[in-house]
Amino acid sequence: xxxxxxxxxxxxxxxxxxxxxxxxxxxxxxxxxxxxxxxxxxxxxxxxxxxxxxxxxxxxxxxxxxxxxxxxxxxxxxxxxxxxxxxxxxxxxxxxxxxxxxxxxxxxxxxxxxxxxxxxxxxxxxxxxxxxxxxxxxxxxxxxxxxxxxxxxxxxxxxxxxxxxxxxxxxxxxxxxxxxxxxxxxxxxxxxxxxxxxxxxxxxxxxxxxxxxxxxxxxxxxxxxxxxxxxxxxxxxxxxxxxxxxxxxxxxxxxxxxxxxxxxxxxxxxxxxxxxxxxxxxxxxxxxxxxxxxxxxxxxxxxxxxxxxxxxxxxxxxxxxxxxxxxxxxxxxxxxxxxxxxxxxxxxxxxxxxxx
Numbered sequence: 001x002x003x004x005x006x007x008x009x010x011x012x013x014x015x016x017x018x019x020x021x022x023x024x025x026x027x028x029x030x031x032x033x034x035x036x037x038x039x040x041x042x043x044x045x046x047x048x049x050x051x052x053x054x055x056x057x058x059x060x061x062x063x064x065x066x067x068x069x070x071x072x073x074x075x076x077x078x079x080x081x082x083x084x085x086x087x088x089x090x091x092x093x094x095x096x097x098x099x100x101x102x103x104x105x106x107x108x109x110x111x112x113x114x115x116x117x118x119x120x121x122x123x124x125x126x127x128x129x130x131x132x133x134x135x136x137x138x139x140x141x142x143x144x145x146x147x148x149x150x151x152x153x154x155x156x157x158x159x160x161x162x163x164x165x166x167x168x169x170x171x172x173x174x175x176x177x178x179x180x181x182x183x184x185x186x187x188x189x190x191x192x193x194x195x196x197x198x199x200x201x202x203x204x205x206x207x208x209x210x211x212x213x214x215x216x217x218x219x220x221x222x223x224x225x226x227x228x229x230x231x232x233x234x235x236x237x238x239x240x241x242x243x244x245x246x247x248x249x250x251x252x253x254x255x256x257x258x259x260x261x262x263x264x265x266x267x268x269x270x271x272x273x274x275x276x277x278x279x280x281x282x283x284x285x286x287x288x289x290x291x292x293x294x295x296x297x298x299x300x301x302x303x304x305x306x307x308x309x310x311x312x313x314x315x316x317x318x319x320x321x322x323x324x325x326x327x328x329x330x331x332x333x334x335x336x337x338x339x340x341x342x343x344x345x346x347x348x349x350x351x352x353x354x355x356x
Contacts, residue, residue, distance in 0.1 A: 005080070011072050011087070012124060014116045015320075019072040019086060022060045026073055029082040030057045038106040042142045063089050069129070071101055074117065076108075083108050086117045088125050088134065098125050100136040100152070114145070118152035119281045122176055123321070126153075127288030130296075134176035137162070140169075149174045153281035155243050175244050177282065179289025181297055182238040184231050191240070192228070194248045196221050198274060205275035208309040212335060227253055227270065239293055241273065241286040249274050250286045256298050266294055268306035287321050295350050302350055309333055310342035323348045324355050 005018055012019040022030075031053045033039075040047040048056060063070030067090065074084035086102035102117050125134040136154055138145045149156075154174035162168045182191060199220045203211045210223060230236035235257040241250035250273035256266040268290070273282045294301055306323070308314045310333075315325060323346040332343030347355060 005075060012120050014120045016077055016116065018075040018077055020075060021064050022057060022073050027054060027057055033085055033103060033105055036106055039103060042139050086121065088121060097133045097135045098129060100134060114148045115151050118148050122152045123284045123288040126176055126179060126285045127292040130292050136174045137171045139171055151281060153177060153285045157244050177241055177243050177249060177285060179239060179241050179286055181293050182240055188228050195224055195251060198248055199224065201275055202272040207272055208312055209270050209272050239290045241282060249277055250282055252286060252290050254294055256301055264300065264302040266298055266301045266304055268304060283317065284321055303347060304350060305347045307343060307345050310344055315344060318346050322352060
Protein backbone atom coordinates (compact mmCIF):
# COMPACT_ATOMS: atom_id res chain seq x y z
CA UNK A 1 0.00 0.00 0.00
CA UNK A 2 1.36 3.43 -0.93
CA UNK A 3 2.17 5.69 2.01
CA UNK A 4 0.24 8.99 2.27
CA UNK A 5 2.09 12.12 1.23
CA UNK A 6 3.52 14.21 4.05
CA UNK A 7 2.34 17.77 3.30
CA UNK A 8 5.66 19.08 4.59
CA UNK A 9 7.49 17.35 1.73
CA UNK A 10 5.28 18.71 -1.07
CA UNK A 11 7.10 21.00 -3.47
CA UNK A 12 4.60 21.52 -6.30
CA UNK A 13 1.11 20.37 -7.19
CA UNK A 14 -0.52 20.26 -10.61
CA UNK A 15 -3.95 19.16 -11.74
CA UNK A 16 -3.04 15.46 -11.64
CA UNK A 17 0.29 15.25 -9.82
CA UNK A 18 2.26 16.07 -6.70
CA UNK A 19 6.00 16.69 -6.84
CA UNK A 20 7.53 16.00 -3.42
CA UNK A 21 10.99 15.92 -1.91
CA UNK A 22 12.75 12.58 -2.36
CA UNK A 23 13.53 10.27 0.53
CA UNK A 24 15.92 7.35 1.00
CA UNK A 25 13.12 4.79 0.87
CA UNK A 26 12.33 5.87 -2.71
CA UNK A 27 15.21 3.72 -3.98
CA UNK A 28 13.06 0.85 -5.24
CA UNK A 29 10.82 3.24 -7.19
CA UNK A 30 13.86 5.12 -8.46
CA UNK A 31 15.44 1.92 -9.80
CA UNK A 32 12.14 0.78 -11.33
CA UNK A 33 11.66 4.07 -13.16
CA UNK A 34 15.24 4.48 -14.32
CA UNK A 35 15.89 0.88 -15.34
CA UNK A 36 13.22 0.54 -17.99
CA UNK A 37 14.94 0.52 -21.43
CA UNK A 38 11.70 1.69 -23.07
CA UNK A 39 12.14 5.12 -21.50
CA UNK A 40 15.72 5.37 -22.84
CA UNK A 41 14.87 4.61 -26.46
CA UNK A 42 16.52 7.84 -27.63
CA UNK A 43 19.66 7.34 -25.53
CA UNK A 44 20.06 3.71 -24.40
CA UNK A 45 23.64 4.25 -23.25
CA UNK A 46 22.38 6.74 -20.63
CA UNK A 47 20.31 4.17 -18.72
CA UNK A 48 21.88 3.83 -15.23
CA UNK A 49 22.69 0.61 -13.44
CA UNK A 50 20.99 -0.10 -10.08
CA UNK A 51 24.18 0.99 -8.31
CA UNK A 52 24.25 4.20 -10.31
CA UNK A 53 20.58 4.76 -9.40
CA UNK A 54 21.52 4.54 -5.74
CA UNK A 55 24.26 7.13 -6.24
CA UNK A 56 21.90 9.44 -8.14
CA UNK A 57 19.24 9.25 -5.46
CA UNK A 58 21.86 10.08 -2.83
CA UNK A 59 22.87 13.09 -4.95
CA UNK A 60 19.23 14.17 -5.20
CA UNK A 61 18.85 13.98 -1.42
CA UNK A 62 22.02 16.06 -1.01
CA UNK A 63 20.73 18.68 -3.50
CA UNK A 64 17.55 19.15 -1.48
CA UNK A 65 19.45 19.34 1.77
CA UNK A 66 21.82 21.97 0.37
CA UNK A 67 19.65 24.00 -2.03
CA UNK A 68 16.06 23.26 -0.97
CA UNK A 69 15.63 22.27 -4.61
CA UNK A 70 16.45 19.38 -6.90
CA UNK A 71 14.85 16.45 -8.67
CA UNK A 72 11.65 15.30 -6.99
CA UNK A 73 9.41 12.25 -6.89
CA UNK A 74 6.33 12.60 -9.12
CA UNK A 75 3.25 11.15 -7.43
CA UNK A 76 -0.12 10.44 -9.05
CA UNK A 77 -2.66 12.35 -6.94
CA UNK A 78 -5.39 9.79 -7.66
CA UNK A 79 -3.46 6.66 -6.64
CA UNK A 80 -0.51 7.87 -4.55
CA UNK A 81 1.84 5.91 -6.83
CA UNK A 82 5.30 7.24 -7.70
CA UNK A 83 5.18 7.50 -11.50
CA UNK A 84 8.21 9.61 -12.32
CA UNK A 85 11.06 11.86 -11.34
CA UNK A 86 11.27 15.56 -12.25
CA UNK A 87 12.52 18.94 -11.16
CA UNK A 88 15.30 21.50 -11.36
CA UNK A 89 18.90 21.30 -10.21
CA UNK A 90 22.22 23.08 -10.61
CA UNK A 91 24.03 20.82 -13.04
CA UNK A 92 27.78 20.31 -12.83
CA UNK A 93 28.05 22.86 -9.99
CA UNK A 94 26.89 25.66 -12.31
CA UNK A 95 24.95 28.03 -10.05
CA UNK A 96 23.96 30.24 -12.99
CA UNK A 97 21.52 27.72 -14.46
CA UNK A 98 18.90 25.21 -13.37
CA UNK A 99 18.46 22.14 -15.52
CA UNK A 100 14.89 21.00 -16.23
CA UNK A 101 14.46 17.23 -16.06
CA UNK A 102 11.59 14.78 -16.07
CA UNK A 103 11.23 11.04 -16.60
CA UNK A 104 7.93 9.19 -16.44
CA UNK A 105 7.00 5.52 -16.24
CA UNK A 106 6.51 4.13 -19.74
CA UNK A 107 2.83 3.37 -19.22
CA UNK A 108 2.18 7.02 -18.29
CA UNK A 109 3.67 8.50 -21.45
CA UNK A 110 1.42 10.13 -24.03
CA UNK A 111 -1.06 11.59 -21.50
CA UNK A 112 0.40 15.11 -21.39
CA UNK A 113 1.99 14.66 -17.96
CA UNK A 114 5.44 15.79 -19.13
CA UNK A 115 3.89 19.01 -20.40
CA UNK A 116 1.96 19.48 -17.14
CA UNK A 117 5.12 18.99 -15.10
CA UNK A 118 7.37 21.16 -17.25
CA UNK A 119 5.01 24.12 -17.40
CA UNK A 120 4.64 24.17 -13.60
CA UNK A 121 8.34 23.60 -12.88
CA UNK A 122 9.61 26.28 -15.28
CA UNK A 123 7.10 28.81 -13.89
CA UNK A 124 8.27 28.00 -10.36
CA UNK A 125 11.89 28.54 -11.36
CA UNK A 126 11.19 31.91 -13.00
CA UNK A 127 9.33 33.09 -9.90
CA UNK A 128 11.53 31.72 -7.13
CA UNK A 129 15.04 31.50 -8.58
CA UNK A 130 15.46 34.60 -10.77
CA UNK A 131 19.26 34.59 -10.49
CA UNK A 132 19.53 31.27 -12.31
CA UNK A 133 18.38 30.58 -15.86
CA UNK A 134 16.02 27.64 -16.29
CA UNK A 135 17.55 25.58 -19.09
CA UNK A 136 17.17 22.26 -20.88
CA UNK A 137 19.10 20.16 -23.38
CA UNK A 138 17.09 17.82 -25.60
CA UNK A 139 18.22 15.17 -28.06
CA UNK A 140 17.21 16.22 -31.57
CA UNK A 141 15.52 12.89 -32.26
CA UNK A 142 13.31 13.25 -29.19
CA UNK A 143 10.67 15.37 -30.89
CA UNK A 144 8.14 14.93 -28.08
CA UNK A 145 10.52 16.44 -25.54
CA UNK A 146 11.36 19.24 -27.96
CA UNK A 147 7.66 20.12 -28.17
CA UNK A 148 7.36 19.90 -24.39
CA UNK A 149 10.24 22.34 -23.87
CA UNK A 150 8.63 24.89 -26.18
CA UNK A 151 5.19 24.45 -24.59
CA UNK A 152 6.76 25.12 -21.18
CA UNK A 153 7.99 28.51 -22.42
CA UNK A 154 11.62 27.62 -23.16
CA UNK A 155 13.34 29.08 -26.22
CA UNK A 156 16.08 27.38 -28.21
CA UNK A 157 19.17 29.59 -28.12
CA UNK A 158 21.73 27.29 -29.74
CA UNK A 159 23.28 23.86 -29.32
CA UNK A 160 25.69 22.39 -26.78
CA UNK A 161 27.56 19.17 -26.21
CA UNK A 162 27.03 17.16 -23.09
CA UNK A 163 29.67 18.12 -20.54
CA UNK A 164 32.46 15.56 -20.42
CA UNK A 165 31.44 14.00 -23.75
CA UNK A 166 33.54 15.83 -26.39
CA UNK A 167 32.65 13.32 -29.11
CA UNK A 168 28.90 13.59 -28.60
CA UNK A 169 26.56 15.29 -31.07
CA UNK A 170 25.56 18.84 -30.06
CA UNK A 171 22.04 18.97 -28.61
CA UNK A 172 19.50 21.81 -28.85
CA UNK A 173 19.89 24.07 -25.82
CA UNK A 174 16.88 25.95 -24.38
CA UNK A 175 16.52 28.84 -21.94
CA UNK A 176 13.53 30.41 -20.23
CA UNK A 177 12.54 34.01 -21.05
CA UNK A 178 13.35 36.67 -18.50
CA UNK A 179 10.95 38.77 -16.43
CA UNK A 180 12.39 42.03 -15.14
CA UNK A 181 11.25 45.34 -13.73
CA UNK A 182 11.98 48.45 -15.77
CA UNK A 183 13.78 51.40 -14.15
CA UNK A 184 11.37 54.33 -14.06
CA UNK A 185 13.69 56.59 -16.05
CA UNK A 186 13.88 54.03 -18.86
CA UNK A 187 10.18 53.18 -19.08
CA UNK A 188 9.08 56.05 -21.31
CA UNK A 189 12.17 56.57 -23.44
CA UNK A 190 12.85 52.96 -24.41
CA UNK A 191 9.59 51.08 -24.29
CA UNK A 192 6.62 53.31 -25.03
CA UNK A 193 6.07 52.49 -28.72
CA UNK A 194 6.77 48.79 -28.27
CA UNK A 195 4.27 48.63 -25.41
CA UNK A 196 1.60 50.49 -27.41
CA UNK A 197 2.13 48.09 -30.34
CA UNK A 198 1.78 45.07 -28.05
CA UNK A 199 -1.26 46.48 -26.24
CA UNK A 200 -3.06 47.15 -29.53
CA UNK A 201 -2.37 43.59 -30.73
CA UNK A 202 -3.71 42.16 -27.48
CA UNK A 203 -6.85 44.33 -27.70
CA UNK A 204 -7.55 43.30 -31.26
CA UNK A 205 -7.11 39.63 -30.32
CA UNK A 206 -9.84 39.97 -27.67
CA UNK A 207 -7.64 40.26 -24.60
CA UNK A 208 -9.08 41.71 -21.40
CA UNK A 209 -6.75 44.66 -20.91
CA UNK A 210 -9.06 47.64 -20.59
CA UNK A 211 -10.38 47.98 -24.15
CA UNK A 212 -12.42 46.14 -26.76
CA UNK A 213 -11.12 45.01 -30.15
CA UNK A 214 -10.64 47.89 -32.54
CA UNK A 215 -9.74 50.48 -29.88
CA UNK A 216 -7.93 53.48 -31.37
CA UNK A 217 -4.17 53.50 -30.95
CA UNK A 218 -4.32 57.03 -29.51
CA UNK A 219 -6.65 55.84 -26.73
CA UNK A 220 -4.32 52.98 -25.87
CA UNK A 221 -1.34 55.35 -25.88
CA UNK A 222 -3.17 57.75 -23.56
CA UNK A 223 -3.95 54.91 -21.11
CA UNK A 224 -0.31 53.81 -21.22
CA UNK A 225 0.88 57.34 -20.50
CA UNK A 226 -1.24 57.38 -17.34
CA UNK A 227 0.42 54.15 -16.23
CA UNK A 228 3.86 55.51 -17.07
CA UNK A 229 3.15 58.64 -15.03
CA UNK A 230 2.49 56.37 -12.07
CA UNK A 231 5.75 54.51 -12.77
CA UNK A 232 7.65 57.81 -12.87
CA UNK A 233 6.06 58.89 -9.57
CA UNK A 234 6.88 55.52 -7.95
CA UNK A 235 3.23 54.57 -7.57
CA UNK A 236 3.56 51.68 -9.99
CA UNK A 237 6.16 49.22 -11.27
CA UNK A 238 6.42 48.09 -14.90
CA UNK A 239 7.54 44.50 -15.51
CA UNK A 240 8.39 43.04 -18.92
CA UNK A 241 8.81 39.57 -20.40
CA UNK A 242 11.47 39.04 -23.06
CA UNK A 243 12.94 36.08 -24.88
CA UNK A 244 16.73 35.73 -24.53
CA UNK A 245 18.11 38.57 -26.67
CA UNK A 246 14.65 38.96 -28.16
CA UNK A 247 11.73 41.39 -28.47
CA UNK A 248 9.12 42.36 -25.92
CA UNK A 249 6.70 39.45 -25.40
CA UNK A 250 4.59 40.59 -22.47
CA UNK A 251 4.18 43.07 -19.65
CA UNK A 252 2.23 44.00 -16.56
CA UNK A 253 2.14 46.63 -13.82
CA UNK A 254 2.11 46.43 -10.05
CA UNK A 255 0.15 49.36 -8.63
CA UNK A 256 1.67 49.55 -5.18
CA UNK A 257 1.09 52.92 -3.56
CA UNK A 258 -2.58 53.42 -2.85
CA UNK A 259 -2.07 54.83 0.66
CA UNK A 260 -3.70 53.97 3.98
CA UNK A 261 -5.04 51.34 4.65
CA UNK A 262 -3.69 49.61 1.51
CA UNK A 263 0.04 50.18 2.01
CA UNK A 264 0.60 46.40 2.24
CA UNK A 265 -1.29 45.66 -1.02
CA UNK A 266 -0.21 45.68 -4.68
CA UNK A 267 -2.68 45.42 -7.54
CA UNK A 268 -1.93 43.59 -10.80
CA UNK A 269 -2.80 45.68 -13.85
CA UNK A 270 -2.76 45.08 -17.62
CA UNK A 271 -1.13 41.66 -17.66
CA UNK A 272 -0.68 40.81 -21.34
CA UNK A 273 1.30 38.51 -23.64
CA UNK A 274 1.78 38.81 -27.40
CA UNK A 275 -1.11 36.90 -29.05
CA UNK A 276 1.36 35.37 -31.52
CA UNK A 277 3.04 33.59 -28.59
CA UNK A 278 -0.09 32.13 -27.00
CA UNK A 279 0.04 28.49 -25.89
CA UNK A 280 3.68 28.64 -24.78
CA UNK A 281 3.12 29.08 -21.03
CA UNK A 282 4.36 32.67 -21.26
CA UNK A 283 1.45 34.19 -19.36
CA UNK A 284 2.21 31.92 -16.43
CA UNK A 285 5.92 32.73 -16.60
CA UNK A 286 5.19 36.47 -16.71
CA UNK A 287 2.78 36.24 -13.78
CA UNK A 288 5.16 34.12 -11.70
CA UNK A 289 8.08 36.37 -12.52
CA UNK A 290 6.06 39.41 -11.47
CA UNK A 291 5.18 37.82 -8.12
CA UNK A 292 8.88 37.19 -7.60
CA UNK A 293 9.63 40.83 -8.41
CA UNK A 294 7.00 41.98 -5.92
CA UNK A 295 8.58 39.75 -3.27
CA UNK A 296 12.06 41.19 -3.87
CA UNK A 297 11.47 44.80 -4.90
CA UNK A 298 8.33 45.70 -2.94
CA UNK A 299 9.24 44.22 0.46
CA UNK A 300 6.45 46.09 2.26
CA UNK A 301 3.79 44.39 0.14
CA UNK A 302 2.11 41.35 1.72
CA UNK A 303 -1.02 40.87 -0.37
CA UNK A 304 -1.54 40.85 -4.14
CA UNK A 305 -4.91 41.60 -5.76
CA UNK A 306 -6.40 41.66 -9.24
CA UNK A 307 -9.74 42.09 -10.98
CA UNK A 308 -10.68 40.38 -14.21
CA UNK A 309 -13.49 40.19 -16.75
CA UNK A 310 -15.32 36.86 -16.72
CA UNK A 311 -15.84 34.82 -19.87
CA UNK A 312 -12.26 34.29 -21.03
CA UNK A 313 -11.16 31.47 -18.73
CA UNK A 314 -8.90 33.77 -16.74
CA UNK A 315 -10.02 32.43 -13.38
CA UNK A 316 -8.57 28.99 -14.10
CA UNK A 317 -5.35 30.58 -15.37
CA UNK A 318 -4.84 32.59 -12.18
CA UNK A 319 -5.89 29.70 -9.92
CA UNK A 320 -3.12 27.53 -11.38
CA UNK A 321 -0.67 30.18 -10.19
CA UNK A 322 -1.94 30.20 -6.62
CA UNK A 323 -4.59 32.94 -6.77
CA UNK A 324 -7.94 32.57 -4.99
CA UNK A 325 -11.27 34.09 -5.97
CA UNK A 326 -12.38 36.44 -3.17
CA UNK A 327 -15.35 38.23 -4.74
CA UNK A 328 -17.67 38.30 -7.74
CA UNK A 329 -20.27 40.81 -8.92
CA UNK A 330 -22.61 39.09 -11.38
CA UNK A 331 -23.11 41.23 -14.50
CA UNK A 332 -20.92 43.87 -12.91
CA UNK A 333 -19.37 44.80 -16.27
CA UNK A 334 -21.26 45.90 -19.39
CA UNK A 335 -19.24 45.64 -22.57
CA UNK A 336 -22.14 46.38 -24.90
CA UNK A 337 -25.92 46.59 -24.83
CA UNK A 338 -26.21 42.79 -24.79
CA UNK A 339 -22.87 41.70 -23.33
CA UNK A 340 -22.66 41.67 -19.54
CA UNK A 341 -19.80 39.97 -17.67
CA UNK A 342 -19.10 39.16 -14.04
CA UNK A 343 -16.56 41.39 -12.33
CA UNK A 344 -14.28 39.01 -10.42
CA UNK A 345 -11.69 39.73 -7.71
CA UNK A 346 -8.80 37.40 -6.82
CA UNK A 347 -5.93 37.58 -4.34
CA UNK A 348 -2.84 35.73 -3.14
CA UNK A 349 -0.19 36.30 -0.53
CA UNK A 350 3.33 37.24 -1.62
CA UNK A 351 4.85 34.61 0.66
CA UNK A 352 2.68 31.84 -0.88
CA UNK A 353 0.91 30.99 2.39
CA UNK A 354 -2.83 30.31 2.08
CA UNK A 355 -5.38 33.09 2.38
CA UNK A 356 -7.49 32.89 5.54
